[in-house]
Amino acid sequence: MNRTDYERYLTAFNAKDYDTVCDFYMQPMAMDFFGVSLRSREDMKRFYSFLHGYVRESVRILNFASSDTLTAVDGLVRIEGLRDLDRETLEANGCGGLFPVKAGEVQEMRQFIFYTLKDGKIVNVECALMAPPGG
Template sequence: MMTEADYHRYLAAFNARDYAAMETFFADDFVLENAGFAVRGKEAFRAFYAFFHEYCAEEVTFREFFPGNQGFVANVVIRFTGLKDLSAKVLAEKGYQGMSVVPKGVSVEVEFYIHYLLNEAGQIRYIKGAVWVPESR
């Protein structure tokens, strides 16, 4: 089972862009489902983030950890900062058309509840995020 301390190590690896360290937390056949598309396996994970982090910096800030029977849910805030213009056309060409456009120089903070399912060895086998949208004022 993955503990909150393990998750903090995972986030530290993510924020450092240490994909090799992150992948030690993943099952070989893990799936990341996001914005209407899926990334399947470690090779696809690396390809997705090589593309995305060319256009956008991400920094994850931890809020809460909710352990469960088959995995856990984490509440995080992700700050996205555009490094190059990430247009709808570029996203569609790569097959990631469900993602949000992030213009160069713009920073946006988004709160997520991310559901992680684990395999019997305690590795992440499935990731799916839900975005929390605050009440309009």
């Protein structure tokens, strides 16, 4: 996945165009991050429909590298609370590894996102969260 392809993927993600986002993935997919495990288009659409009902999420690329088998993104993920999302609601929806957010709150997190590729499609995604300064 070259930079142009990734920009198309990111544009679809930021626009909540989940069908287009899912088209970038080989099925079955393997996406694991912060306790969330997605294995199908339906899983992805269900998860992001839930999450984006509470927050506005966007990703900005800081650094990018790619090859035929891997795309690596150093990105800034911005989460803006649209309505309160508490620990209990996260847990009840299988998202206990995510952070609660209140309406109006903004969280910015630097993430390293690694996309394993096969035949031009994403087959696995892994994310790591960088510790805050002094953390």
